[in-house]
Amino acid sequence: MTDAVFDVLNQPPALEDYNLFTTDRALLQVAEINGAGWAKDRLTVYGQRLGDAETIEMGRLAHKHPPQLKLFDRFGHRLDEVDFHPAWHGIMALIIGEGLHSAPWAEPKPGAHVARAAAYIMHAQIEPGSQCPTTMTYGSVPAIRKDRHLAETWLPKIYSRQYDGSNKPVTQKTGALIGMGMTEKQGGSDVRSNTTVAKPVGTGGPGAEYIINGHKWFFSCPQNDAHLVLAQSPHGLSCFFVPRWLPDGSKNAVQIQRLKDKVGNKSNASSEVEFHNAHGWLLGEEGRGVPxxxxxxxxxxxxxxxxxxxxxxxxxxxxxxxxxxxxxxxxxxxxxxxxxxxxxxxxxxxxxxxxxxxxxxxxxxxxxxxxxxxxxxxxxxxxxxxxxxxxxxxxxxxxxxxxxxxxxxxxxxxxxxxxxxxxxxxxxxxxxxxxxxxxxxxxxxxxxxxxxxxxxxxxxxxxxxxxxxxxxxxxxxxxxxxxxxxxxxxxxxxxxxxxxxxxxxxxxxxxxxxxxxxxxxxxxxxxxxxxxxxxxxxxxxxxxxxx
Ligand SMILES: Cc1cc2nc3c(=O)[nH]c(=O)nc-3n(C[C@H](O)[C@H](O)[C@H](O)COP(=O)(O)OP(=O)(O)OC[C@H]3O[C@@H](n4cnc5c(N)ncnc54)[C@H](O)[C@@H]3O)c2cc1C
Missing domain, CATH: 1.20.140.10 (Butyryl-CoA Dehydrogenase, subunit A, domain 3)
Structure with a gap:
């Protein structure tokens, strides 16, 4: 008896092992028109890597196995860690290795943002969750650059293309990633309604240390090495650099409450946090947090x-x-x-x-x-x-x-x-x-x-x-x-x-x-x-x- 009735007919092959760059004629063309013709070879390599069956499977696994919150160790000590599937780390190594978190800053040249943009468009097609930490890091650099002290310690780690997902002080890491905390329960669009407070340790002012108390209702990538956080200080809403670890090697008091159960964006961790006397350093002027x-x-x-x-x-x-x-x-x-x-x-x-x-x-x-x-x-x-x-x-x-x-x-x-x-x-x-x-x-x-x-x-x-x-x-x-x-x-x-x-x-x-x-x-x-x-x-x- 023939098994022909069980043959799989008319099902298309999976779209894999293809090049996301060279097969996207519109993208190929506009990358060149907008000044990133020089990046063609690199984009071609990245487009192929993203289209490999292995990378596609890694993206699928990262979404299938969302991160898990690990609040305490078995003895009751706070950990405030997020456990990710190995596929997440694989995808992160890929996107950070490509420099999508920092290349235009680390290696500035005409067309650098356009070249990055083309790679970013391609990456979104395979694993968009990893773009959240990548984007926030990319966006944080202009603000961090303005503070000489922070820039000296942090920018070399941010510019690094070696992804380091470990939970350690930044000085012990090969690379660093940044997040942002603005949204509170009572308002996200209207950040001026923020209730989180920051009090100066000394006289305050740009670069000075403050103690922060309050919460953030959406705080993506709590595993990132630092966040830019809005809080009310004596002169109004201000922006603070809040690292995960403090310079003395102890953990900062940013406590994760829970991870969001999101409709999508499954591979990425978004959390709710509370600051319990957390330490932050003022970025820019007091009262100028929004700009x-x-x-x-x-x-x-x-x-x-x-x-x-x-x-x-x-x-x-x-x-x-x-x-x-x-x-x-x-x-x-x-x-x-x-x-x-x-x-x-x-x-x-x-x-x-x-x-x-x-x-x-x-x-x-x-x-x-x-x-x-x-x-x-x-x-x-x-x-x-x-x-x-x-x-x-x-x-x-x-x-x-x-x-x-x-x-x-x-x-x-x-x-x-x-x-x-x-x-x-x-x-x-x-x-x-x-x-x-x-x-x-x-x-x-x-x-x-x-x-x-x-x-x-x-x-x-x-x-x-x-x-x-x-x-x-x-x-x-x-x-x-x-x-x-x-x-x-x-x-x-x-x-x-x-x-x-x-x-x-x-x-x-x-x-x-x-x-x-x-x-x-x-x-x-x-x-x-x-x-x-x-x-x-x-x-x-x-x-x-x-x-
Ligand atoms: C998955 C996820 C991750 C997130 N990660 C972060 C993060 O890492 N850090 C962070 O700070 N935030 C984060 N957010 C929060 C996000 O930025 C806010 O949800 C968003 O800014 C909207 O704020 P809200 O939720 O308070 O809604 P609201 O501010 O209450 O807005 C509700 C609606 O009202 C509309 N609206 C507001 N004002 C007006 C007006 N004047 N006129 C007309 N319409 C108006 C808005 O367009 C919106 O449609 C995240 C959100 C999600 C979903």
């Missing part, structure tokens, strides 16, 4: 946009791979016009996010020396974070549906992407807070809008739908009545128009035409897969295929 930590937030917001771009690309790559292999009704799904429309529409969304996120990364490279780029960065960081993080979840859900039932089974990669994707929209400033920040930036610095419009000008005259959108935007700003009420709509229009301009300048005519026709031309439905007729959907899908 000090907001500088960190600027970098972490960039990473939210990059992370969601990566998660989106990951889901779209999986969807395209699936439809290229799966058959239904005697034909491959990719050849069925309605499915081609769906995956092409997703591919456009992914490419538009990639161009937008990488354009923002370029502003991070140039802001220090170029006031126009600095103004662009200030205005567009919250806008880009808002828009990419807002669009990506819808697209990931659609990419899941493309897989049929397999998409909803957690053994595959879609479950992880689906559970991770809402997060970037929430932390580091939720949607409304981002849109209100765009308004604040506009009011404080009118150069921001000029810098934004300057980016649209080179695309003018190539597509009448884009030209009309640019004119429409100008009228949007002519009347600032009820601007807070309209903030989401205004930011949305700004970002879609910028995405269209970037695609017109840098993508293929097929992609640019499809984006302008659907997102600007008004001929688009409310779901993905509603591109109007006349669009070359097959060419768009082929361009995005991860081969």
């Amino acid at each position: 000090t930590i907001i500088e960190m937030g600027t970098y972490t917001r960039l990473d939210c946009a990059l992370g969601s771009t990566g998660l989106l690309r990951g889901a779209v790559a999986q969807a395209l791979h699936h439809v290229a292999h799966r058959r239904a009704f005697q034909r491959h799904l990719i050849d069925q016009p309605l499915m081609t429309n769906v995956v092409a529409d997703l591919a456009i969304e992914s490419e538009a996010a990639t161009l937008l996120a990488m354009r923002l990364a370029r502003a991070f490279d140039r802001a220090e020396h170029d006031p126009v780029e600095a103004a662009f960065r200030r205005l567009c960081t919250p806008a880009v974070k808002y828009w990419i993080c807002k669009r990506a979840p819808n697209a990931v859900v659609e990419a899941m549906e493309v897989h049929g039932g397999n998409g909803y089974v957690d053994e595959g990669p879609l479950g992880m992407l689906y559970k991770e994707i809402p997060l970037n929209s929430i932390w580091e400033g939720s949607g409304n807070v981002m849109c209100l920040d765009v308004l604040r930036a506009m009011q404080k610095n009118p150069d921001g809008l000029e810098a934004y419009f300057a980016d649209l000008i080179p695309a003018r005259g190539n597509d009448k739908r884009l030209d009309a959108a640019i004119n429409d935007l100008k009228t949007e700003f002519a009347d600032l009545g009820e601007i807070e009420h309209r903030a989401r709509r205004v930011v949305e229009k700004m970002m879609v128009t910028l995405q269209a301009a970037l695609l017109v300048r840098h993508s293929t005519p097929d992609v640019a035409d499809a984006f302008c026709a659907s997102r600007l031309g008004g001929d688009w439905g409310h779901a993905f897969g509603t591109l109007p007729k006349g669009i070359n959907t097959r060419a768009i899908a082929d361009r995005a295929l991860p081969v």
